[in-house]
Amino acid sequence: MGLRFEIVAEDKATGARAGLLHTPHGIVETPVFMPVGTAGTVKGMTQGQLEELGVQILLANTYHLYLRPGYETIRELGGLHRFMAWPHPTLTDSGGFQVLSLKSLGRVTEDGVWFKSHLDGSSHFLSPERAIEVQLALGADIIMTLDECVAYPASREAVQRAVKLTGRWARRAKEKLSALSSQPSASGGTKGWGLGTRETPLVADTQPPASEPQASKQSPITNHPSPIASPQQSTIDNRQLAIPAPSLFGIVQGGVDKDLRRESVEAVLELEFEGYALGGLSVGEPKAEMYEVAEYTAQLLPRDRPRYLMGVGTPEDLVECVARGIDMFDCVLPTRNARNGSAFTSQGKVIIKNTKYARDESALDPACECPVCRRYSRSYIRHLFVAGEMLGAILTTQHNLHFYVDRMRKIRQSLLFGAFAEFHSRARSQA
Amino acid sequence: MGLRFEIVAEDKATGARAGLLHTPHGIVETPVFMPVGTAGTVKGMTQGQLEELGVQILLANTYHLYLRPGYETIRELGGLHRFMAWPHPTLTDSGGFQVLSLKSLGRVTEDGVWFKSHLDGSSHFLSPERAIEVQLALGADIIMTLDECVAYPASREAVQRAVKLTGRWARRAKEKLSALSSQPSASGGTKGWGLGTRETPLVADTQPPASEPQASKQSPITNHPSPIASPQQSTIDNRQLAIPAPSLFGIVQGGVDKDLRRESVEAVLELEFEGYALGGLSVGEPKAEMYEVAEYTAQLLPRDRPRYLMGVGTPEDLVECVARGIDMFDCVLPTRNARNGSAFTSQGKVIIKNTKYARDESALDPACECPVCRRYSRSYIRHLFVAGEMLGAILTTQHNLHFYVDRMRKIRQSLLFGAFAEFHSRARSQA
Numbered sequence: 019m020g021l022r023f024e025i026v027a028e029d030k031a032t033g034a035r036a037g038l039l040h041t042p043h044g045i046v047e048t049p050v051f052m053p054v055g056t057a058g059t060v061k062g063m064t065q066g067q068l069e070e071l072g073v074q075i076l077l078a079n080t081y082h083l084y085l086r087p088g089y090e091t092i093r094e095l096g097g098l099h100r101f102m103a104w105p106h107p108t109l110t111d112s113g114g115f116q117v118l119s120l121k122s123l124g125r126v127t128e129d130g131v132w133f134k135s136h137l138d139g140s141s142h143f144l145s146p147e148r149a150i151e152v153q154l155a156l157g158a159d160i161i162m163t164l165d166e167c168v169a170y171p172a173s174r175e176a177v178q179r180a181v182k183l184t185g186r187w188a189r190r191a192k193e194k195l196s197a198l199s200s201q202p203s204a205s206g207g208t209k210g211w212g213l214g215t216r217e218t219p220l221v222a223d224t225q226p227p228a229s230e231p232q233a234s235k236q237s238p239i240t241n242h243p244s245p246i247a248s249p250q251q252s253t254i255d256n257r258q259l260a261i262p263a264p265s266l267f268g269i270v271q272g273g274v275d276k277d278l279r280r281e282s283v284e285a286v287l288e289l290e291f292e293g294y295a296l297g298g299l300s301v302g303e304p305k306a307e308m309y310e311v312a313e314y315t316a317q318l319l320p321r322d323r324p325r326y327l328m329g330v331g332t333p334e335d336l337v338e339c340v341a342r343g344i345d346m347f348d349c350v351l352p353t354r355n356a357r358n359g360s361a362f363t364s365q366g367k368v369i370i371k372n373t374k375y376a377r378d379e380s381a382l383d384p385a386c387e388c389p390v391c392r393r394y395s396r397s398y399i400r401h402l403f404v405a406g407e408m409l410g411a412i413l414t415t416q417h418n419l420h421f422y423v424d425r426m427r428k429i430r431q432s433l434l435f436g437a438f439a440e441f442h443s444r445a446r447s448q449a
Numbered sequence: 450m451g452l453r454f455e456i457v458a459e460d461k462a463t464g465a466r467a468g469l470l471h472t473p474h475g476i477v478e479t480p481v482f483m484p485v486g487t488a489g490t491v492k493g494m495t496q497g498q499l500e501e502l503g504v505q506i507l508l509a510n511t512y513h514l515y516l517r518p519g520y521e522t523i524r525e526l527g528g529l530h531r532f533m534a535w536p537h538p539t540l541t542d543s544g545g546f547q548v549l550s551l552k553s554l555g556r557v558t559e560d561g562v563w564f565k566s567h568l569d570g571s572s573h574f575l576s577p578e579r580a581i582e583v584q585l586a587l588g589a590d591i592i593m594t595l596d597e598c599v600a601y602p603a604s605r606e607a608v609q610r611a612v613k614l615t616g617r618w619a620r621r622a623k624e625k626l627s628a629l630s631s632q633p634s635a636s637g638g639t640k641g642w643g644l645g646t647r648e649t650p651l652v653a654d655t656q657p658p659a660s661e662p663q664a665s666k667q668s669p670i671t672n673h674p675s676p677i678a679s680p681q682q683s684t685i686d687n688r689q690l691a692i693p694a695p696s697l698f699g700i701v702q703g704g705v706d707k708d709l710r711r712e713s714v715e716a717v718l719e720l721e722f723e724g725y726a727l728g729g730l731s732v733g734e735p736k737a738e739m740y741e742v743a744e745y746t747a748q749l750l751p752r753d754r755p756r757y758l759m760g761v762g763t764p765e766d767l768v769e770c771v772a773r774g775i776d777m778f779d780c781v782l783p784t785r786n787a788r789n790g791s792a793f794t795s796q797g798k799v800i801i802k803n804t805k806y807a808r809d810e811s812a813l814d815p816a817c818e819c820p821v822c823r824r825y826s827r828s829y830i831r832h833l834f835v836a837g838e839m840l841g842a843i844l845t846t847q848h849n850l851h852f853y854v855d856r857m858r859k860i861r862q863s864l865l866f867g868a869f870a871e872f873h874s875r876a877r878s879q880a
Contacts, residue, residue, distance in 0.1 A: 058829070058832065059839075061839055064843065103829065407490045408493045409494070
């Protein structure tokens with residue numbers, strides 16, 4: 019286990035916990051919310067602004083980066099941290115969720131997923147092995163196995179099939195990572211500009227292994243026609259690196275069916291991942307079911323490993339799911355809503371384009387102490403949205419991310435102080 | 450004269466000077482470049498980022514703010530400084546340039562300019578008097594007279610007519626401001642949020658005077674149908690204010706014709722403005738003519754008043770026109786070019802979308818020390834532009850503004866050190 023996870027406080031009544039996740043790029047305090055940096059940027063935010071907000075770990079989407087600028091490019095540029103100039107922890111998803119959520123673009127086979135690029139329609143293939151290779155090239159601290167996520171509602175058969183396939187894919191992913199990690203050398207860019215003093219995360223040997231599934235060989239990476247460079251062909255400086263392999267998380271599927279969730283948990287636990295993610299939730303099921311399944315699944319997972327609830331959620335979800343034993347979250351809600359002019363506040367949502375804010379001199383959230391609320395008025399931010407000015411989305415994104423990060427800080431603080439029950443019940447009464 | 454302008458250093462050979470411009474919202478070091486905040490925002494920049502870059506004064510466009518959110522709204526919200534949360538010096542143009550540069554939308558009469566909104570086609574009328582009223586409502590530190598700017602090339606008759614009309618309008622503007630300034634009370638919003646500790650700039654009595662030209666009465670402000678509020682009707686707190694009136698600058702026209710420039714200078718000098726602007730340059734004439742006319746005009750203007758060259762220019766123009774006695778500049782070039790992916794650098798322009806930057810790990814400008822060049826690579830910024838991510842425009846804008854502000858700082862420093870001639874010749878050899 020390369021990923022050290024310490025539990026520093028725990029709420030006996032609920033099993034909620036505060037922890038420390040030690041990654042190669044720094045320590046993450048859990049429970050944690052990970053902003054989504056889809057294409058290697060949290061839309062509208064500079065990396066400096068994210069640091070100021072106290073963001074500790076970013077999520078980036080393998081699907082988007084694979085298509086543009088391409089994982090080879092990012093590998094040659096020294097990996098995602100250096101490419102993005104974000105020298106702090108990162109996590110990449112496997113790419114499967116995007117492929118499958120763009121329904122018309124994806125087709126699942128035993129070997130993996132065929133999909134078409136939403137950019138140019140070109141065909142691509144993502145196998146469990148290739149998802150590992152691509153993520154290794156990106157170089158995040160935490161990477162995910164390829165899974166099949168089914169929408170809600172789905173037949174029991176469809177969910178069961180996804181559970182079994184996700185289990186087989188998890189094994190192949192684990193084996194692929196083990197095989198690559200045991201190979202003698204890794205190469206990566208270390209040429210120095212900007213963040214040159216940081217170590218470059220593992221960039222694995224990228225020779226396609228002989229065991230690659232047949233289908234994979236038929237899938238030209240049409241956007242990036244150059245062959246995968248061997249270390250010798252690399253255009254940038256190479257040197258032997260002794261960086262720990264990224265931590266691989268396994269994903270539990272099973273929809274809202276507890277038996278299937280248990281089956282999926284057993285399949286991934288057998289493989290011993292460094293952390294466990296709950297997939298296939300917040301995909302349309304009623305909130306009560308989501309909470310129930312999260313709770314049921316979390317208690318089946320080992321206490322000493324981080325638990326990550328993928329794609330969740332609202333500010334209320336964060337509290338409710340920490341109370342069910344979850345440590346990590348990601349969601350586009352704070353950033354996407356911000357770009358649509360919807361601000362999260364202590365008094366609920368503020369739809370800033372609303373005419374009633376035209377002469378409102380108060381802050382987006384009068385109770386908020388973020389840099390946006392300390393400086394700008396609703397009237398000004400409304401004007402920016404009405405006039406189509408970028409700054410409207412920028413300020414609202416900054417505020418919403420502060421709202422999420424601040425909420426997680428307060429949850430964690432309440433756990434450290436042994437006051438989570440109070441925090442939880444207060445949050446419930448305000449929701 | 451409310452606007453104190455101190456000359457602190459002067460280059461004997463050229464007449465270039467470094468000064469201090471004392472405004473109600475702080476001191477501006479000249480020569481100065483004013484970024485353009487068209488609709489009350491420098492596109493893509495937070496006010497905090499502008500402060501970090503060392504921006505000392507912002508320009509906002511009366512035309513845009515008049516149409517949206519409306520000058521009454523800004524007046525009621527305590528003026529532009531408070532509305533924008535920019536407690537530092539500001540300058541507004543008269544609105545005439547936008548009206549006339551959107552040719553199909555404007556029609557010039559003796560009384561003023563009829564124009565149609567580019568937003569909804571509604572009809573509006575801008576007279577020299579109304580331009581003053583609107584700018585007083587906005588509350589900038591420095592305001593401009595309405596002028597007629599003719600494009601290049603134009604017949605001598607057209608330029609002469611514009612010179613004479615600009616002169617008559619300058620007199621009407623001056624008289625309007627004097628009339629309003631001598632009225633007993635002014636009202637403005639002072640309700641406190643955010644920047645509440647700052648004084649609110651003058652918001653003049655806005656009762657339409659009986660001397661208003663006939664045409665003006667026929668122009669409903671269709672976007673903002675509510676009647677201009679008297680102090681008693683105002684929806685926000687009012688109190689007597691003792692803030693100095695804004696400083697009004699007169700504008701010199703005359704195209705590239707020296708006789709007409711002289712005629713225009715004489716007309717505005719007679720009226721004794723607090724500063725003088727050179728309009729009608731950088732509108733298509735050859736660069737050498739622009740420099741020659743700027744130099745000729747500047748030496749006709751009083752030494753002890755600031756000289757503002759409107760709408761100029763390139764980094765080279767800044768040095769060349771300081772060398773011709775100019776103190777103030779504004780231009781959309783650094784911000785607009787940035788949004789199109791064109792960066793100003795010590796090595797010339799970098800068109801960042803160019804394929805050759807796809808794996809370029811160097812900074813936009815390796816010689817630059819701005820926050821963008823210290824952190825991000827060309828490859829990353831190119832990716833942002835190719836992917837259509839906001840952060841591309843944000844980072845390039847930040848860099849370009851730094852480039853302009855830094856250039857002005859260096860010009861000023863060379864003047865203070867008595868080394869302007871060297872700076873000037875070095876800049877010429879690099880251009």
